[in-house]
Amino acid sequence: xxxxxxxxxxxxxxxxxxxxxxxxxxxxxxxxxxxxxxxxxxxxxxxxxxxxxxxxxxxxxxxxxxxxxxxxxxxxxxxxxxxxxxxxxxxxxxxxxxxxxxxxxxxxxxxxxxxxxxxxxxxxxxxxxxxxxxxxx
Numbered sequence: 863x864x865x866x867x868x869x870x871x872x873x874x875x876x877x878x879x880x881x882x883x884x885x886x887x888x889x890x891x892x893x894x895x896x897x898x899x900x901x902x903x904x905x906x907x908x909x910x911x912x913x914x915x916x917x918x919x920x921x922x923x924x925x926x927x928x929x930x931x932x933x934x935x936x937x938x939x940x941x942x943x944x945x946x947x948x949x950x951x952x953x954x955x956x957x958x959x960x961x962x963x964x965x966x967x968x969x970x971x972x973x974x975x976x977x978x979x980x981x982x983x984x985x986x987x988x989x990x991x992x993x994x995x996x997x998x999x
Contacts, residue, residue, distance in 0.1 A: 873911050873912045873913055873990060874912045874913070874953075874954035874955050874987075875912070875913050875915060875952060875953045875954050875955075876907050876912050876913065876914055876915065876953065876954065876955045876956065876957050876981075876987065877915050877916075877917060877946075877949060877950060877953045877955075877956045877957070877969065877973075878900050878901075878903045878904065878907070878914055878915065878916050878956075878957050878959065879900075879917065879946075879956055879957070879958055879959065879963070879965070879966040879969040879970065880896075880899065880900055880958065880959030880960065880961050880963055880966050881896050881899075881959070881961040881962065881963040881966065882896050882897060882900065882918060882933075882963065882965060882966075883896070883933055883934055883965070884896075884961065884962050884963040884964065884965075885961070885962065888932070888933065888934060893933055897916070897918055899959070900916045900918070900959065901916055903957060903959065903984065904916065906984050907957065907984070907987065910984070910987050910988070910989045910990065911988075911989060911990025911991070911992075912955075912987065912990070914957075915949065915953065917942075917945065917946040917949055917969070920945055920949055921941060921942050921945040921946065924941050924945055925937055925938050925941050925942065928940070928941060942965065943965060943968055946965065946968070946969055946972075947968075947969075947972050950969060950972050950973055950976060950978065951976065953973075953978060954978065954979075955973075955978055955979045955980070955981060955987070956969060956970060956973045956978055956979070956980045956981065957981045957982075957984065957987065958970050958980055958981070958982050960982075
């Protein structure tokens with residue numbers, strides 16, 4: 863969806879994507895740091911009037927319930943990307959963070975297939991006023 867067609871009066875559900883496992887060689891501390899980096903963009907997105915989402919917030923409970931033990935194991939690989947693609951079908955936009963990431967690249971490709979706008983900078987995300995960021999009752 864081109865930026866010009868995004869309604870600037872409705873909050874968007876924005877998937878934050880970027881490196882999660884990439885560059886970690888399976889090191890739990892590096893994976894946690896990557897997740898913290900993804901999560902660090904949640905508040906700035908929210909402050910612009912939108913609702914942020916990190917795919918791992920949804921995927922990890924499913925992976926753990928299915929018996930996944932470590933990031934990158936067979937169970938992780940079975941669910942991680944399909945969960946992200948289902949989420950993208952519900953999202954309005956993507957914020958793609960810098961850094962090499964096969965998963966984030968797949969998310970961006972799927973977002974383009976769905977016609978979603980892919981932002982690469984938080985400043986590209988429309989800033990809503992407090993009145994337009996809250997649903998009218």
